[in-house]
Amino acid sequence: MIPLDIVAVVRKRSQGGEEELQKLQHEVGQLAENTALALKKNVYKNYSQFIETAKEISSLQGEMYQLSHMLTDQKSIMNAMIEMSITGHNGEGPEETDEGVGPGEDDTQKHLAFLLEKVEGCSGVTEVPGRHLVHDGDLLEIESESFTTVQKLHAFLLNDSLMLTTWLPHRRGPVKYRLQCLYELDSLAVVNARDMGGVKNAFKILMFPDTRMFQAETPKAKGQWLDILEETKKKKAALDTQRKEAAAAAVADRKSAVSNADVEPPTERSRNSILESELLHADWLQEAPEDLDVAIAQRDFEGAVDLVERGNEHLDGCPKGQAVREYRARIELRIKQLTEVLKQELQVSPERSIRGGPRCARRAVTQLIRLGKSSQACDLFLKNRTAIIRYNIRQLKIEGNTSLYVKRLCLVFFDNLLETGKEFMKAFPQHFGCFSGFVVWTKSEMLYFVTTFASQVFANKTNFTIVAECVAEARTHCNKVSEIGLEMTFTFDRLMASDVERLIQEAGDFQMEAVKHRCSEDQWRPVNHLNHMLQVKFEDEMKDIGLTTIGDFTYGVCFTWLTQNSVQFTKSYVSLCVDMLKMYNPNQHHLVTAAFSEIISAQLRHADRSISSHKFPDQETVILKNAEFLVQCLAPLVQSKYQAVTGQPCSALDHLQATLKKIRRAASTASQC
Amino acid sequence: MSKGKTQAPTVIHKVIMVGSGGVGKSALTLQFMYDEFVEDYEPTKADSYRKKVVLDGEEVQIDILDTAGQEDYAAIRDNYFRSGEGFLCVFSITEQDSFQATNDFREQILRVKSDENIPFLLVGNKMDLEEKRQVSIEDATARAQQWNVPYVETSAKTRANVDKVFFDLMRSIRVKKQATPSSGGGKKQSNTGGGKDKRKKKKCIIL
Ligand SMILES: Nc1nc2c(ncn2[C@@H]2O[C@H](COP(=O)(O)OP(=O)(O)O)[C@@H](O)[C@H]2O)c(=O)[nH]1
Ligand SMILES: [Mg+2]
Numbered sequence: 001m002i003p004l005d006i007v008a009v010v011r012k013r014s015q016g017g018e019e020e021l022q023k024l025q026h027e028v029g030q031l032a033e034n035t036a037l038a039l040k041k042n043v044y045k046n047y048s049q050f051i052e053t054a055k056e057i058s059s060l061q062g063e064m065y066q067l068s069h070m071l072t073d074q075k076s077i078m079n080a081m082i083e084m085s086i087t088g089h090n091g092e093g094p095e096e097t098d099e100g101v102g103p104g105e106d107d108t109q110k111h112l113a114f115l116l117e118k119v120e121g122c123s124g125v126t127e128v129p130g131r132h133l134v135h136d137g138d139l140l141e142i143e144s145e146s147f148t149t150v151q152k153l154h155a156f157l158l159n160d161s162l163m164l165t166t167w168l169p170h171r172r173g174p175v176k177y178r179l180q181c182l183y184e185l186d187s188l189a190v191v192n193a194r195d196m197g198g199v200k201n202a203f204k205i206l207m208f209p210d211t212r213m214f215q216a217e218t219p220k221a222k223g224q225w226l227d228i229l230e231e232t233k234k235k236k237a238a239l240d241t242q243r244k245e246a247a248a249a250a251v252a253d254r255k256s257a258v259s260n261a262d263v264e265p266p267t268e269r270s271r272n273s274i275l276e277s278e279l280l281h282a283d284w285l286q287e288a289p290e291d292l293d294v295a296i297a298q299r300d301f302e303g304a305v306d307l308v309e310r311g312n313e314h315l316d317g318c319p320k321g322q323a324v325r326e327y328r329a330r331i332e333l334r335i336k337q338l339t340e341v342l343k344q345e346l347q348v349s350p351e352r353s354i355r356g357g358p359r360c361a362r363r364a365v366t367q368l369i370r371l372g373k374s375s376q377a378c379d380l381f382l383k384n385r386t387a388i389i390r391y392n393i394r395q396l397k398i399e400g401n402t403s404l405y406v407k408r409l410c411l412v413f414f415d416n417l418l419e420t421g422k423e424f425m426k427a428f429p430q431h432f433g434c435f436s437g438f439v440v441w442t443k444s445e446m447l448y449f450v451t452t453f454a455s456q457v458f459a460n461k462t463n464f465t466i467v468a469e470c471v472a473e474a475r476t477h478c479n480k481v482s483e484i485g486l487e488m489t490f491t492f493d494r495l496m497a498s499d500v501e502r503l504i505q506e507a508g509d510f511q512m513e514a515v516k517h518r519c520s521e522d523q524w525r526p527v528n529h530l531n532h533m534l535q536v537k538f539e540d541e542m543k544d545i546g547l548t549t550i551g552d553f554t555y556g557v558c559f560t561w562l563t564q565n566s567v568q569f570t571k572s573y574v575s576l577c578v579d580m581l582k583m584y585n586p587n588q589h590h591l592v593t594a595a596f597s598e599i600i601s602a603q604l605r606h607a608d609r610s611i612s613s614h615k616f617p618d619q620e621t622v623i624l625k626n627a628e629f630l631v632q633c634l635a636p637l638v639q640s641k642y643q644a645v646t647g648q649p650c651s652a653l654d655h656l657q658a659t660l661k662k663i664r665r666a667a668s669t670a671s672q673c
Numbered sequence: 674m675s676k677g678k679t680q681a682p683t684v685i686h687k688v689i690m691v692g693s694g695g696v697g698k699s700a701l702t703l704q705f706m707y708d709e710f711v712e713d714y715e716p717t718k719a720d721s722y723r724k725k726v727v728l729d730g731e732e733v734q735i736d737i738l739d740t741a742g743q744e745d746y747a748a749i750r751d752n753y754f755r756s757g758e759g760f761l762c763v764f765s766i767t768e769q770d771s772f773q774a775t776n777d778f779r780e781q782i783l784r785v786k787s788d789e790n791i792p793f794l795l796v797g798n799k800m801d802l803e804e805k806r807q808v809s810i811e812d813a814t815a816r817a818q819q820w821n822v823p824y825v826e827t828s829a830k831t832r833a834n835v836d837k838v839f840f841d842l843m844r845s846i847r848v849k850k851q852a853t854p855s856s857g858g859g860k861k862q863s864n865t866g867g868g869k870d871k872r873k874k875k876k877c878i879i880l
Binding site for chain 2: 145186187188189190191192193194195196197204206207208209211226230233234237
């Protein structure tokens, strides 16, 4: 309906005055009521679909979170790559124009992103803007005096430095090397070992106080190293001189600009450099790198981050010239160190007490977020929490008491989960990308929990009742964490589904076997309780189970119509039903009701057969009474229990009535002949 | 026991050839090493050589660093100089400028080693080219006296005094080492003024 129509209708209807309006209100009210009722009916009518849909929505939600998480990851990778390619160009220096990125230049750019994958601990090296790889290769380090082998190295020559890396003894994934040291080319003295007695293909590096000697594999490889080292040093030197000259020219420019101010305005470029050098000249800014070092050393993380923020704010106002870029690189180096230290705060190591709790991590997290490293902070925070949870769970002593263990396990796990959640919200407010990370984390922790849980509960032949209790316990806890907005019940049910279903099946089968066994030996003799006291005791027992009408099946001082078989069946059947309902979830609806029906039907079938076979001509009343007990007393009890738990009727047992009728008919015909 | 790498480490004396380009540093080195005069030796690279010699009856090794070219960074040149225990400061007697340049080299070396008594020889090379002499013996000797170092004239071509300058320098290094018992064959220089090098040490960032 178009809104205009509504306005028209309202206008028309409101012309009739108050009475008309009240009528209208009544009509609308009724309409609303009817709609609500219809909705409710529909919900019941389509109950299973409703459940299914809710489940789908929940898992969809989970998937969306995961997707969002993956997208955030991708985005940060993309950003990092873009960042790198941009700085890569800018760092090339004056020979490159600001706008013109010529075709093919991208190919010659060798960015350092790949180094991160190859070399452990080199992120500080790769983050310097404008750095790129020139050459790399394996080298054998030998002792420079005795010529004994020291170690195998892999060297990376960058445009401004030489990075030496050692081979990782146990290679994991793509990471092959570990950063050993970085020599700046500005002071690197290279010496060709022309004749060293027996040592071939060697060269030396003098970097006071180190004298290091390396051996290349072939004369050609060594020649390459020396030539490229030489050439790279030359290039860097040329670039540095150019920069110095440019800076000197800028100063000269300014001087002339000052002396004949109106004659010639300074060029945009030189004005920028003047501005730059002036902006960078502030005392506090000049001292900032050293102050940062001090703050980091004193673990004054807040102060350090304050300084970083202040510096960044200041630099943002500066033109992006070479001087600012270089200054930024110095600051970046400190930020890198600061980040490392903060990350170490969050790292879980054996020597650090694990029981610090999440509040201890918050300080580091807060500073990391301020540094713009929220996703790293999030990652580490959660890893930290994982370690704490694992530790606490490992501390639980398994005492051979499964339900006690599970109680404690649930307590430890879910308390930690709750605590982590609450702490997470405090530490990462407004960080939605991180929040999805948290959701993903909860899923994986849940998996760990379930694995631990399952290995305790399902691995050994645990009693079905205890299993049911454990599952129910865990489910209660799952519901509890919804207080912080976490949906864990579905996850738990999904992870448990196959185990739980298998157990339900097994328990049902086991009971079916018992039914068969008892029935094969049944002689349809009612139980004689011998005295009234025992009779009363029996009745109380049955009433406790919920069979309030048991009195209909007892007579005299000590007699009952029920056979031993029926009594035993009743006890184990009710207990099984209760257990199954304890771990009930809507997905198991069919499985559970089928088990309910199958077992009691088998028991009733025994009565049916006994009547129709005429094997027990004298016991027909007993048989009938027992059948009536099953259908009219026991089945309704189970049905009501089912409804109480699930909110739905248990129609699967309705067909028992028909069987009872059939038995009655058979019994009456039998008594007639 | 007398051959092979397994023998006890012999003493190594580390000698550095300094001086302007073209004065004959490489020619002197090659003459000492291989007893031959090389007319044109590629001037670009810093080369090092190791040779076993018998110094006054004792077998020692000489490690010669033949520097080359003008380094773009003073820090690099300093690193070369730091690695030496003794210096042959060479000029060509046929080139006045190269003689003047020895002042700079002396100054740079003293700054790095901060030791007035560092083993050091002033070497006037190309003495076979007497007819082209530009630097008088008097001038050279005067400077050597001022520095309190020996002055020796050599010819890489005729091999005159070639062994002498290397052996005299090694003797002077040996004396120095005996005076300061820091030499145990260790690769590190420990006899230098440490204060000046603090800045440099920072440059190797070991993570
Ligand atoms: N006549 C003569 N020529 C020499 C002597 N020493 C070096 N030269 C020549 O001077 C040039 C430069 O010598 P070189 O050893 O390369 O000088 P470096 O740059 O100091 O290493 C070469 O052509 C040498 O042959 C010498 O003692 N006598
Ligand atoms: Mg030379």
